[in-house]
Every structure is written in C-alpha cells, then in structure tokens.
Amino acid sequence: MKIILLGPPGVGKGTQAQKICRDYNAVQISTGDMLRNEIKGGTELGKKADEIIKAGKLVSDDIILGMIENKLFVKDKPVNYILDGFPRTIPQALGLDEMYAKYGEKLDLVLLLEAPENLIIDRLAARRSCKVCNQVYHLVNMPPKVPGLCDKCGGELFQREDDKPETIKNRLKVYTEQTEPLASYYREKGLLRTVDSTDSPEDVHARIKKIL
Ligand code: AMP
Numbered sequence: 370m371k372i373i374l375l376g377p378p379g380v381g382k383g384t385q386a387q388k389i390c391r392d393y394n395a396v397q398i399s400t401g402d403m404l405r406n407e408i409k410g411g412t413e414l415g416k417k418a419d420e421i422i423k424a425g426k427l428v429s430d431d432i433i434l435g436m437i438e439n440k441l442f443v444k445d446k447p448v449n450y451i452l453d454g455f456p457r458t459i460p461q462a463l464g465l466d467e468m469y470a471k472y473g474e475k476l477d478l479v480l481l482l483e484a485p486e487n488l489i490i491d492r493l494a495a496r497r498s499c500k501v502c503n504q505v506y507h508l509v510n511m512p513p514k515v516p517g518l519c520d521k522c523g524g525e526l527f528q529r530e531d532d533k534p535e536t537i538k539n540r541l542k543v544y545t546e547q548t549e550p551l552a553s554y555y556r557e558k559g560l561l562r563t564v565d566s567t568d569s570p571e572d573v574h575a576r577i578k579k580i581l
Contacts, residue, residue, distance in 0.1 A: 370395055370449040370581075371474070373456070375551055376482035377544045378537075379493035381566050381573060383505050385482065386453040388574045393581065395449035398440060400433055400457075402503050423530050425539030427457060427547065434464040442472045457548045462555075479555040480577060482566040486541065493537050497526040511570065 370393055374382040386397040404422060407415035414432065421428050437455060441447065456462040469475050484492075495508040501524030506513050514520050531540060555561040562580050566573045 371452075371477050372450070373452045373476065373479040373555070374454075374482065375479055375548070375555070375561075376566065377484075377486075377489055377548075378540045379489040379496065379532075380482040380484050381492070381570060382453045382482060383503075384511075384570050385480075385566075385573060385577060386451040387504075388570065389451050389577060389581070392578070393449060395451055396445075396447045397453055398437075398447070398450050398455070399453040399503075400428075400436065400455040401453075403436055403440070404428060405503070423536070425531055425536040425543060427543060430458055430460045430464065433457075433461060434468075437465065438468055442468055442474075456551060459547075459550055459554060462551055476560060478562065478580075479551075479560045480580065481552050481555075481561055481563045482573070483563055484566045488567060489541070490534075490537060493532045494534065496529070496532050498529055499524040500527055501525075 372389070372395075374386055376382055383397075383399065386399070389395060390397050401422075404415070404418045408419045408422075409415070417432075418428050433455060441450070456465055465476075492507060495510075497506045497508060497513075498504070499506075499519035499522065502519060502522045504519050504521050504524075505511075506519075506526060513526060517526050518524070519526060530536070552561060564573060564576050564580070
C-alpha cells in the first residue's frame, strides 16, 4: 500500500495518516516531521529549514526529493506507507514518478482531504503537537487526557510556530498556488479520490476505510 494524503495544512492529514498506519500496518512518512527532527537535531539542513518553515514557505524541491529518495528507496525502504505532506509541488510529483520508474515501484492511491477554510484555520489554531513523538492533538475536539502532556509518551505539548495566525494565512496561500494543482495531476492519472474531512477524525477515517 503506497498512498499519498493530499490536502491543505490543518485538514487532518497527520491524524488520518496515523489511523491508517495503525489499521493497515503502514508507516507514516511526513516530510514536515522529518524537517522538524532536523531542526531539533541542529543540523545544517535543520538550520536552513527553520527559517523557511517559520515564514510558511516551502523548502526547496531538491532537498525534499533527496530526503524522500533516501527514506523510501535507499535507507528504510518501507513496503506500506502513507505520504503526509509530500509531494507539495508539481516538480516534487514529477520527481516522485521518476523514482517509482527508476526503482520499479508504483503508487496505489491519492486521497484528497477537503474541508472549508474557516474550519481549517480553527483546527490549525487549536492544534498542539508532542515535542517528543509528534502526536497531534486539538484543544477542543481531541484534547490530551492531562492538559499539556502527550497521552502516548508523556512528552510536552507545544504550538507549532507556523500554526500562529500570521503564518497560517501564508501557508494556505502557498497551498492554493503550489499544491492544489496536484489534484488535477493525479486525477488525470486516475489515482485521485476525494474525502470529505469536515467531520470528526473517526468519521473521516471510516470514509477512508470504505475507499481502501
Ligand atoms: P507540515 O508539517 O507538512 O505542515 O510541514 C511543515 C512545513 O515544512 C511546511 O510549511 C514547509 O515549510 C515544510 N515542508 C514540509 N513538507 C514539505 C514539502 N514536501 N515540500 C516543501 N516544504 C515542505
């Protein structure tokens, strides 16, 4: 199972990726998490990415494609995975297609998660993430059992710098301009299915399961 989760920031890609992975024995590949780990580790890449992420812009296609090739085809080589937050531009999608051709593999499905913009803004503003394991919470809809602490690992929860209102606007603009065209790209290939993501995470997951 090789699936891309497409959709604007805050639509619930991370949450759904975790649920699919739990039910289908797949791994979540989040380029955002990979970049945040680089930042945490204080690497050269992390230093470059930090500024870009804080501004709500995109990290360069070359860097992202290099990270993905290493993860999917060279180092870990997972069989079942959910791509969350990648690809985000047409050049990234083309680069991924080239890799599938080069390594003799293929993509199974692209799920486009959709929700109205006001709901997305609310979800981003109320999102909290675990500093240790990246588990995601929503202060109202999916709160942790103990305020401020992760249910899974006890790690401290924090608000991502790029989930603050000034940056959210920019990220949504970048999504519309650079990522939304991917829906037509995959629709033309016959790989795209849309999923209404306005309801609770469980309802959305049930819809996804029907498709899978
Ligand atoms: P995410 O956790 O997917 O919302 O990603 C957080 C930030 O990391 C994005 O706003 C971008 O700055 C950067 N990023 C993550 N994935 C990509 C990607 N595929 N291409 C470019 N930048 C990315």
